[in-house]
Structure formats: structure tokens, C-alpha cells
Amino acid sequence: MLKKKLFVNGVERTVIVDPEATLAQYVRKQLCLTGTKVGCGKGECGVCTVILNGKVARSCIVKMKNVPDESQVITIEGIGSHENLHPLQLAWMVHGGAQCGFCTPGFIVSAKALLDQNVNPTREEVRDWFQKNRNVCRCTGYIPLVDAVMDAARILRGEIKKEDLWCKLKEGASMLGSKEVRPSALAKVTGTWDFGADLGLKLPENTLHIKLVQATVSHANIISIDTSEAEKMPGVFKVITHKDVPGTNRINGMAFPQNKGDGKERPILNDKKVFQFGDTLAMVLADTPTQAEEAAKLVKVELEELPAYMSAPEAMAEDAIEIHPGTPNIYFETHRIKGEETKPLMESLPYVV
Ligand code: FES
Ligand code: FES
Known part of the structure; x- marks a missing residue:
């Protein structure tokens, strides 16, 4: 120690x-x-x-x-608290910078370091800063995040006040098209929004911890899953596979009329095939996270690897095999149009999202 x-x-x-x-x-x-x-x-x-x-x-x-x-x-x-937000936190809320919010604390802390050394950055400097410091966001897109930093900098330079940024809906006004802040934003910008791993640290004693055994290939037939060695490891309570899932082991979540499947292609725990990298093949429950992790390494999965289609065109190719047997790889067609020809239509609409 x-x-x-x-x-x-x-x-x-x-x-x-x-x-x-x-x-x-x-x-x-x-x-x-x-x-x-x-x-x-x-x-x-x-x-x-x-x-x-x-x-x-x-x-x-x-x-x-x-x-x-x-x-x-x-x-x-x-950086700031619920009662006294840093301008970056406020601006992040106003610009809708926190969608799922997982990247948000890292971005705000990073932006704080930037503004500490340069309170008047250009948009390019902000973007370069995030690039250099490897802050990535999978949900929001970067424009609102750069907007937020630019507005926070204006507050810090004294050009605007926090209240100037905040948008309040007039009574009875519609939220549609407004900048109404999403209810979860405050917790996300202050780091108090709990994700799964955060809750995992706040559970009572004697709570079991799970480690998933996940596929490390993108497409394969499952030949066998052997949990016997993992089950003998210290602290292990149970190793769950598809055999332990009651019922059909299928999630019926995608059965829309335009789909070409019946919506029952997706297993809860993979039984016959791996459809994508990271699919869950087993779950190890143990007394501690470390015990679960160690035991998960001993779950033996025998696979027959199949061609991995790493892009939509590859999966749509004529010689591509069906990823979900019995269901075409072109799973649904949206019949939506995109591009220049939609412009006149867009301009005639009362709301564009
Ligand atoms: S968790 Fe540290 S950089 Fe991704
Ligand atoms: S808001 Fe989800 S990753 Fe950035």
C-alpha cells in the first residue's frame, strides 16, 4: 500500500x-x-x-x-454544484450537450482546463482541444458542445450573464422547438447522474456482482458453452447461460409491420449464434467484481466463425449469408427520401426536427 x-x-x-x-x-x-x-x-x-x-x-x-x-x-x-453551476455546466444544459450524459463530466472538466488557460478560444481551438484530449461523444454531435464552451467563455469574460443564457418557457407555451432543458441535464452536468457502474459501487454489502462473458468475434455459430471450471471458482454463486432463461429466450422488440422478420430474432442470452462483437454468451455472478471477472475468463466457448460483415453494403451483398437465419439481411425499408429534393417540402412544414 x-x-x-x-x-x-x-x-x-x-x-x-x-x-x-x-x-x-x-x-x-x-x-x-x-x-x-x-x-x-x-x-x-x-x-x-x-x-x-x-x-x-x-x-x-x-x-x-x-x-x-x-x-x-x-x-x-x-467544478460546480447544483446550487452554483459553473458557466460550462449551465451552457451544457442550455445547448442540450448532455444526451445520455456519459461523456459529459469528462468534456466539462476538459473544457474547464482549456478556459483556465485561454478564456477566449476560437471554435477551432475548442474542437482541437477536444480532439487532442480525446474527448469523444457518441450521441450529441460536437456543434452543441463547442457552442456551450463558446457561451461559457462569454460568461467568464463578463460579456453575458448566466441568466441571459437560461431559457424559460412562457406559461402555456409549447416545448416543441424550444430550448427547454431536459430534466436529467442538471445531474448529468454535475456528475451526480448514476450509470450502471456507479450504482454498482453504491450497493449494499452481500450484493452479487456480474461479469458478462462476451463474444470477441462479430459473427459465428455457437458450438458449446462450458461453464464447469468457472463455477468452481471462489466466490462464484452461479453462471447463467441461455439455458437458464425461462420461455423462448427471445426478445420480441422489433416486430414492426414494415420489418421482414417476426421480431423474435434476438435472443436474450445468445444460444445458437453470435450476431455481433460483444454479444452476451454467459453471465457470472460472484461475491466481488474481481471474483466474477476471474471466473468469467474460465468460461469456455467453442465457436465456428462465420464471415464478419462490417458495413451495411457488405451485409447487403448478394452472396452474404443471412445473419439471422430465416430473416433477410435487408431487414426493413423506410421508404423515406433524403436530399435536396426534400427542401421545398421542409420549408412548407410548420416544424422541422
Ligand atoms: S475511460 Fe479513460 S479514456 Fe476512456
Ligand atoms: S452524450 Fe452520450 S456520449 Fe456524449
Whole structure:
């Protein structure tokens, strides 16, 4: 164990920690500051961004043994609070920057470091900053995020006030086309919105932890799944496969009239085929996350690999085999038109989304 002193969000902390633990693990597990998220765990997505001694750091790849004694660490919880939002947090809400919200704390912390050193950035500088610091968002798109940073900078420069940004609906007005802020935004911009892994750290003692056994190929027939070794591992309560799912083991979630399938193509736990990378083949329940992870490595899955179609055209090719046997790969057609010819129609509509 390692002992050092840190200042986290301005509060002095005596740290006793595994030197090999990451800074992300420390703030999340030991300080319960779960606003710092972990996505890739490999320094590539930026959701774990903190400010370490004034510089942006992806905390999932910073080992605690490499964090200097008496370091200053700022997490999303130190940027602003529900009662006193930082301009970035407010602007993120107003511009709809937090959709699922998973990337939001990392982006806001990263943007804070930018504005600390340059309170008058250009749009290109903001975009370059996020690029350089590997902040990625899969939902929102980057325009609202850059808009939010530009408006936050205007507040910080004193050109506008927070109240100028905030949009209030007039009584009885429609939300359609308005900038009404989504209800979950406040929690997402302050890091208090719990995702699955956050809740996992806040469960009562004796709660079982699950590790999924997931496919690492994109298309295959499943020959067998052997859980016997995993079941013997310490702490393991049960290993669940498709055999444990009552009923048909099918999710009937896509049975729209225009679909060419019956909506029962998708298993809950994969039984006959792997349809995509990451499909779930088994679930290991154990007393601790580490025990579940160790046991999951021992689940033996025998597969017959099939051609992986990594794009829609590949899956639509004439010689492509059916991904879901009995259902064409062209699963539905939308009959929607796109492009220039839609312009006159768009202009005649009362609302365009
Ligand atoms: S979780 Fe740290 S960069 Fe993705
Ligand atoms: S809001 Fe979902 S990843 Fe960015």
C-alpha cells in the first residue's frame, strides 16, 4: 500500500491506496466521486478526464504510484454544484450537450482546463482541444458542445450573464422547438447522474456482482458453452447461460409491420449464434467484481466463425449469408427520401426536427 497526501477538489485527503490502482479507481471507489466515469479504460475516450496539477489527465491510465505527493486533483464534483453551476455546466444544459450524459463530466472538466488557460478560444481551438484530449461523444454531435464552451467563455469574460443564457418557457407555451432543458441535464452536468457502474459501487454489502462473458468475434455459430471450471471458482454463486432463461429466450422488440422478420430474432442470452462483437454468451455472478471477472475468463466457448460483415453494403451483398437465419439481411425499408429534393417540402412544414 502507498500513503500520500492529495488535495481533491480543494479538500486535503490522506490517501492509502494500492500503487497499481488508477486515479480513476481511487476517486470512484475510495472517495465515491463517481462523476468521473470509466468507459474504455485505455485512455481513448476521455470520460475519465480530471485536472491533475493544472493539466488534463485521463485518470484511467494514471497509476496512483505516479501521482506526485500533494497533487491537486479536480473532478467534475469540484467544478460546480447544483446550487452554483459553473458557466460550462449551465451552457451544457442550455445547448442540450448532455444526451445520455456519459461523456459529459469528462468534456466539462476538459473544457474547464482549456478556459483556465485561454478564456477566449476560437471554435477551432475548442474542437482541437477536444480532439487532442480525446474527448469523444457518441450521441450529441460536437456543434452543441463547442457552442456551450463558446457561451461559457462569454460568461467568464463578463460579456453575458448566466441568466441571459437560461431559457424559460412562457406559461402555456409549447416545448416543441424550444430550448427547454431536459430534466436529467442538471445531474448529468454535475456528475451526480448514476450509470450502471456507479450504482454498482453504491450497493449494499452481500450484493452479487456480474461479469458478462462476451463474444470477441462479430459473427459465428455457437458450438458449446462450458461453464464447469468457472463455477468452481471462489466466490462464484452461479453462471447463467441461455439455458437458464425461462420461455423462448427471445426478445420480441422489433416486430414492426414494415420489418421482414417476426421480431423474435434476438435472443436474450445468445444460444445458437453470435450476431455481433460483444454479444452476451454467459453471465457470472460472484461475491466481488474481481471474483466474477476471474471466473468469467474460465468460461469456455467453442465457436465456428462465420464471415464478419462490417458495413451495411457488405451485409447487403448478394452472396452474404443471412445473419439471422430465416430473416433477410435487408431487414426493413423506410421508404423515406433524403436530399435536396426534400427542401421545398421542409420549408412548407410548420416544424422541422
Ligand atoms: S475511460 Fe479513460 S479514456 Fe476512456
Ligand atoms: S452524450 Fe452520450 S456520449 Fe456524449
